[in-house]
Amino acid sequence: MSFEYTLKKKSKDTKARLGELSTPHGNIETPIFMPVGTKATVKTMTPDELEDINAQIILSNTYHLYLRPGHDLIEEAGGLHKFMNWDKPILTDSGGFQVFSLSDMNNITEEGVEFKSHIDGSKHFISPEKSIEIQTALGSDIMMAFDECPPYPADRDYVKKSLEMTTRWLERCIDAKTRDDQALFGIMQGGMYKDLREESAKQIVEFDLPGYAIGGLSVGEPKELMMEVLDYAPDLLPENKPRYLMGVGTPFDLFEGVMRGVDMFDCVFPTRVARNGLVFTSEGRVTVRNATYSRDFTPLDHNCDCYVCQNYTRGYIRHLLKQNEILGVRLTTYHNLHFLLEMMENIRNAIAEDRFLEYREEFYKSYGLEVD
Amino acid sequence: MSFEYTLKKKSKDTKARLGELSTPHGNIETPIFMPVGTKATVKTMTPDELEDINAQIILSNTYHLYLRPGHDLIEEAGGLHKFMNWDKPILTDSGGFQVFSLSDMNNITEEGVEFKSHIDGSKHFISPEKSIEIQTALGSDIMMAFDECPPYPADRDYVKKSLEMTTRWLERCIDAKTRDDQALFGIMQGGMYKDLREESAKQIVEFDLPGYAIGGLSVGEPKELMMEVLDYAPDLLPENKPRYLMGVGTPFDLFEGVMRGVDMFDCVFPTRVARNGLVFTSEGRVTVRNATYSRDFTPLDHNCDCYVCQNYTRGYIRHLLKQNEILGVRLTTYHNLHFLLEMMENIRNAIAEDRFLEYREEFYKSYGLEVD
Ligand SMILES: [Zn+2]
Ligand SMILES: [Zn+2]
Numbered sequence: 001m002s003f004e005y006t007l008k009k010k011s012k013d014t015k016a017r018l019g020e021l022s023t024p025h026g027n028i029e030t031p032i033f034m035p036v037g038t039k040a041t042v043k044t045m046t047p048d049e050l051e052d053i054n055a056q057i058i059l060s061n062t063y064h065l066y067l068r069p070g071h072d073l074i075e076e077a078g079g080l081h082k083f084m085n086w087d088k089p090i091l092t093d094s095g096g097f098q099v100f101s102l103s104d105m106n107n108i109t110e111e112g113v114e115f116k117s118h119i120d121g122s123k124h125f126i127s128p129e130k131s132i133e134i135q136t137a138l139g140s141d142i143m144m145a146f147d148e149c150p151p152y153p154a155d156r157d158y159v160k161k162s163l164e165m166t167t168r169w170l171e172r173c174i175d176a177k178t179r180d181d182q183a184l185f186g187i188m189q190g191g192m193y194k195d196l197r198e199e200s201a202k203q204i205v206e207f208d209l210p211g212y213a214i215g216g217l218s219v220g221e222p223k224e225l226m227m228e229v230l231d232y233a234p235d236l237l238p239e240n241k242p243r244y245l246m247g248v249g250t251p252f253d254l255f256e257g258v259m260r261g262v263d264m265f266d267c268v269f270p271t272r273v274a275r276n277g278l279v280f281t282s283e284g285r286v287t288v289r290n291a292t293y294s295r296d297f298t299p300l301d302h303n304c305d306c307y308v309c310q311n312y313t314r315g316y317i318r319h320l321l322k323q324n325e326i327l328g329v330r331l332t333t334y335h336n337l338h339f340l341l342e343m344m345e346n347i348r349n350a351i352a353e354d355r356f357l358e359y360r361e362e363f364y365k366s367y368g369l370e371v372d
Numbered sequence: 373m374s375f376e377y378t379l380k381k382k383s384k385d386t387k388a389r390l391g392e393l394s395t396p397h398g399n400i401e402t403p404i405f406m407p408v409g410t411k412a413t414v415k416t417m418t419p420d421e422l423e424d425i426n427a428q429i430i431l432s433n434t435y436h437l438y439l440r441p442g443h444d445l446i447e448e449a450g451g452l453h454k455f456m457n458w459d460k461p462i463l464t465d466s467g468g469f470q471v472f473s474l475s476d477m478n479n480i481t482e483e484g485v486e487f488k489s490h491i492d493g494s495k496h497f498i499s500p501e502k503s504i505e506i507q508t509a510l511g512s513d514i515m516m517a518f519d520e521c522p523p524y525p526a527d528r529d530y531v532k533k534s535l536e537m538t539t540r541w542l543e544r545c546i547d548a549k550t551r552d553d554q555a556l557f558g559i560m561q562g563g564m565y566k567d568l569r570e571e572s573a574k575q576i577v578e579f580d581l582p583g584y585a586i587g588g589l590s591v592g593e594p595k596e597l598m599m600e601v602l603d604y605a606p607d608l609l610p611e612n613k614p615r616y617l618m619g620v621g622t623p624f625d626l627f628e629g630v631m632r633g634v635d636m637f638d639c640v641f642p643t644r645v646a647r648n649g650l651v652f653t654s655e656g657r658v659t660v661r662n663a664t665y666s667r668d669f670t671p672l673d674h675n676c677d678c679y680v681c682q683n684y685t686r687g688y689i690r691h692l693l694k695q696n697e698i699l700g701v702r703l704t705t706y707h708n709l710h711f712l713l714e715m716m717e718n719i720r721n722a723i724a725e726d727r728f729l730e731y732r733e734e735f736y737k738s739y740g741l742e743v744d
Pocket of ligand 1: 304305306309310338
């Protein structure tokens with residue numbers, strides 16, 4: 001059956017968990033990182049290449065697709081899977097985050113959000129119902145509820161009122177949802193306030209949804225504060241449902257999130273930095289764009305067996321990046337996504353074999369991160 | 373043995389010919405179109421993708437590689453094949469054409485050409501010896517002689533003096549050449565003057581080189597004038613050597629060139645227009661970037677079996693191009709190169725089966741070209 005989450009194993013010494021989520025487009029092994037395909041394409045990559053590196057699910061953005069090319073056009077094409085030629089699971093966000101962070105103006109009311117397009121300044125209105133209408137047209141496997149994501153810092157009173165509206169919006173999303181082949185995930189808010197996180201969680205969990213997300217993190221707060229919230233937030237969500245930490249995706253964030261009981265992650269970080277010439281390697285970050293690599297004819301990562309590392313050198317890739325050759329960003333993007341997806345696979349194996357903490361320590365040492 | 377050209381068949385009713393050229397990196401079936409990899413990359417494509425579409429040989433540019441990343445760096449990487457991960461044949465031009473067309477200043481003397489880099493204005497000097505030194509470091513299978521390519525229009529006197537210098541430069545190139553695993557092709561000049569073309573051909577053919585090129589065409593002259601020269605120029609070159617028409621590459625040019633006895637072509641046209649959203653199809657050119665294709669969910673070319681046409685639609689590709697998504701130019705480039713390489717294969721088959729003119733007529737009718 002679709003959208004069934006099976007908790008396969010709980011780690012003995014941490015809150016890390018192994019699970020599987022079924023969707024109409026296939027099963028997802030968790031914990032998992034979801035590459036971001038903002039505008040119906042994971043930048044530079046074909047869907048076949050995503051399959052090569054074992055991407056199980058990708059994320060796409062409702063706000064961007066609503067503006068360009070329009071959800072009606074994508075519906076006419078047969079839905080987002082068909083439009084972009086990706087037949088594995090897709091999760092779409094609700095558009096809420098971009099409406100607040102990207103649009104030129106936004107006016108939030110109980111009804112929804114009026115905003116101006118960041119592209120041409122045109123006026124638009126997205127409500128919970130509209131967000132679900134768009135995501136229904138896109139036909140994603142997992143839809144996200146339309147929520148308000150308060151900025152950091154935000155005062156307690158604002159955050160409290162906001163999370164309560166987010167709950168009312170969630171209820172409207174549930175009412176607006178029509179398709180059985182799509183799941184709707186609720187989003188916990190509450191800012192950096194523990195009691196508000198508890199309140200938000202309590203409210204959204206009552207709807208017994210197939211999955212829940214932790215929103216409102218990685219919005220500019222100090223890393224320690226994010227970790228403080230992560231220490232308790234996942235525990236506020238049901239054990240038998242997948243937990244998704246939105247917008248988070250450095251190797252460190254993924255390890256720390258998994259260790260605290262998170263199952264799903266997404267972030268533009270690995271693909272964005274790849275386009276700037278920064279790659280993840282087993283020995284830490286390498287800014288391959290730097291002159292120091294111009295005559296380095298070894299692979300990006302000396303311990304990587306991906307297509308890029310088997311065929312190209314740092315010196316060649318640096319040349320491509322310096323010359324703004326598209327192949328350069330193709331290769332760094334491919335490697336970075338492969339790196340993160342393989343790391344997640346290693347994490348899953350480590351959990352299965354009850355050696356998550358050992359693997360984390362080993363990875364951190366090699367990558368140059370502090371093991372606390 | 374390397375660089376042996378075998379004339380396998382002569383067309384009955386045209387001057388089209390079927391041949392095979394051996395190189396240290398494999399054999400090339402002619403007539404052939406060579407995709408251009410200016411800066412050690414065929415823009416947007418991996419070498420594997422080039423193999424997928426049966427590219428037999430690619431061209432790379434001495435001028436660009438000399439400036440960035442430098443031929444010494446490429447030599448240190450093990451040569452151009454290894455640097456860019458392409459183990460099939462490579463032809464390098466001499467740098468002459470770019471020195472004249474791209475550099476900010478150039479001063480031509482008998483010794484060579486002084487010029488300023490189009491990138492940073494730095495001063496450089498390329499002589500026949502220097503061009504061969506660079507191409508030797510690159511390790512291309514086929515090197516081109518350093519020539520002067522007169523602009524159009526150019527007066528008879530200038531063109532005559534120029535072609536004579538080009539012959540003297542050819543002799544210096546031959547003297548400077550050191551590696552047995554590289555062939556050197558001479559270049560016929562002579563502008564639009566038949567007697568000067570004859571004089572140039574006579575002079576360069578005396579060196580009994582493994583191949584010859586027709587230079588100085590497609591430099592701004594009217595199409596009819598180019599065809600006028602093409603009517604006799606290939607015949608001035610030996611029948612038992614491959615003939616390469618430089619810088620020419622529309623479908624029309626390829627058919628007309630083949631029909632007049634040309635064996636090799638290169639041009640940035642198919643890849644450059646692809647990046648602007650223009651694709652070749654069996655039914656003519658399609659500017660897929662246009663709004664008219666936004667809801668066209670059919671393939672780029674309705675009769676194409678390439679990876680792109682089997683998996684993506686015009687509407688999706690238009691969306692990608694409009695959003696400046698890299699996957700868009702990847703897909704149009706892949707299709708355009710596939711289209712031209714398949715067309716050349718069809719041409720070879722048609723010559724083999726003595727139906728070149730029929731295939732040309734059929735193609736022209738479908739593509740929307742006049743059959744004269
Ligand atoms: Zn790699
Ligand atoms: Zn095609």
